[in-house]
Amino acid sequence: MIALSLAEIADITGGRPHDIPDPSVRISGPVVIDSRQVEAGSLFAAFTGEHVDGHAYAERAVAAGAAAVLAARPVGVPAIVVPDVEKALGALARAVVERLGTDVVALTGSAGKTSTKDLIAQVLQSHAPTVWTPGSLNNEIGLPLTALQATAETRHLVLEMGARGIGHIAYLTGLTPPRIGLVLNVGTAHIGEFGGREQIAQAKGELVEALPAEADGGVAVLNADDLLVRAMSARTKARTVLFGEAEDADVRATEVRMTPGGQPAFTLHTPTGCSDVTLRLYGEHHVSNALAAAAVAHVLGMSAMEIATALSGAGTLSRWRMEVTERADGVTIVNDAYNANPESMRAALRALVAMGGAARATGGRTWAVLGPMAELGDASLAEHDAVGRLAVRLNVSKLVAVGGREASWLQLGAYNEGSWGEESVLVSDAQAAVDLLRSELRPGDVVLVKASRSIGLERVALALLEREGEVADR
Template sequence: MIALTLDRIAEITQSRIGPSARPESVVTGPVVIDSRQVRPGALFVALGGERVDGHDFADAAIAGGATAVLGSRPVAAPQLLVDGGDDDVVAALARLARNVAGRLTEADIVGVTGSSGKTSTKDLLAQVLGRLGPTIAPVGSFNNEIGHPLTVLRADQDTRFIVLEVAARGIGHIAHLCEIAPPRIGVVLNVGSAHMGEFGSRANIATAKGELVEALPAAADGGVAVLNADDDAVIGMAERTRARVVSYGLSEGADVRARDIASDSAGRARFTLEIGGRTAPVRLALVGVHQVHNALAVAAVAAEHGMDADAIAAALAAAGPVSRWRMEVTELDGGVTIVNDAYNANPESMAAALRTLAVLAEQRRAIAVLGHMAELGDGARAEHEAMGRLAAETGVAALVVVGEEAAPMADGARGVAGWQGEIVRVAGVADAAAAVRERLRSKDVVIVKGSRVAGLEHVAERLVSGEDAK
């Protein structure tokens, strides 16, 4: 973070300096909400939280080297006090991040949004742009009104790129995040059915995602909208932006295109990249053919920063997985492969996972451990049935359905004529891991997928650790 005195931060955040704080004291960063992450010079942001109140850790934060605490409840430690509650603290944090972002005149801000693939694309993009200069990106899916400003506040005068993942739970959320850190380049990956229960329709989801391109500068001022040419709702956003549009996808008319797509036995995609009138062969280190679209979006951004086709191909090939539980592949004794893709799930990402399983399990047995997909609204039952059908159609030997909300998957699988696989219904993580253990054979491939609330990453972890082995 750019070094700032407490009196300057108080002015920016509209907070008051507590009696034990010294106005001339300097915050050099990091800005954190977890007292265990405090370092000398840090600013500790105290939030109420669901289980613990951050204010209770104010003394520990100061003992760890924090310069001050930003919070809404008076504490004995040096403090910047905000009137109100947690919402007002978060608003103060946003004001601080907006001020710092405005000072980073040499940093290029890139925003990435979409119904699925945001984190994988953000991770790829940060690795590719990192070859050009110091790059800041959020860890995991730190993409909301708290994680967004905290990521921005990690940047300093040496930062050249800030890659931000922007998510929405409703209309106006992305617009708010773009006010905190105004992007010059915006990437929209897709408009799917994630959070359909909250938004009500795909059109509403598109409205929310399109707030990113609406926030971009005009083309004359360097604004660039990178849009998926293969998604009608995304490419349609070209009409909503003043920025120059760069399209990517498999369509022949796309500015950045992939052809000759194939996968190796480990599920890693390879393709020919076409960009700027040049071509280059690309071999991704990431698992899943769905990563091709993500890679094309990254290629489009990289080209905007002067990388040629060969340099982009080399950077993409070298980029590996960063965030946990996203197509995380572990090889066990006996040739067993465990794929932990359990960070989150929606119909599009689950379909991609099942198709990847089919590639990985060619001439091998496949087991799919699937939990429910949250926030799908009235279409939840139909979407779960469709995933059950797809699992059966890909030829899994066993479909382990975890939890009552995922039960329609079993009904969908039963309706697939000719499928001879087994359906196993279990209540939770422990039973799911045990069910897989009972059926596991040498060289099997197991994929685990479900929404965040299902916690199915623990199924994969149990299988990898051998916790449920008899």
């Protein structure tokens, strides 16, 4: 963050200095909400959560080097006391971004946000200093914390925006107004909360509505292959740039193909030229993500060759998203257990089959270890059944459905689609899945592990890799 005095922060947040002997002291370190992450000169924001009250850690934070605490009440150490810590953090983020004048790129979508954000970050970082959302910290707390990492050297600020209802993205764009807004797709993630795809489209489109007009530099980057996203061009005064495989897309792909290992390759076309790309990521669905990143990079002045080179070198920054590891015995584990929805499940299954192509030639098998998809509402039974059926249609060797009711729907779909009923099995929990796989896996097998984050199915992948102690951000 750019250095600000405690007096300036109090003015920005509408707070009251408390136990601060010198208001001219400047915050020179990061803004954090975890006292364990405090560095010298930090500002510690004390949030009251469901299980932990950050105010109880205020003294520890200051002892560790924090210059002050952003708090909702006096805490016995230097603090700026505000009516609402969350709103104060957002106000501080907006003020810092406005002072920096950096280009803000915001993106949203039902699926692929984090993978695409990671691609954009790596491509833009090759061009100029870039700050981006770590992991999936895309809410009203994570977004301002990311923005506050920007410094005077930062040219690009890439922010992932999530939504669980109408108005959420509008609120986030108010914290850090974007100049470039990217909408990836409108799917069925959280459809149980939204009520339907039209409502999801309404929510995602709040991003393009928040963009400045074309005359003021606003650019909406929209998926030409998704009709609900393409239609959002009517909801913005910004310039529209289309990406996709459609012939009228400004940034598009031709000659899409898969390498023997399941990595996509294609020819990238932009208004400045064309160049070949071979991604290090797995699954054809990453072509659309890569095109989205390319479109943003094109808007920010990068050439087709620069973009293609950066895309071809980009990897996975966020954990447990198609994270591929080959064991010493030749078994490949694909840990995609961070989250799941019907679209990402289908994409992951297709990626598994592509990766298993070479393995099958030498007797290897493909295993889909799948758990429930959350927040699907009335569509849950049909969507789980459809994923189970797709696993069989794609000729996945074995579906291992893990869990209770929703998992039974996965298994039943596969059973009803299969010809002899041996394509699937239902197990009660993660440990049961681990026990089954340990007894049956053989060299050359490829194992996909995927479910909604709340299920914690990453434990299967970590156990198979003997990494049970690892954790991820939630």
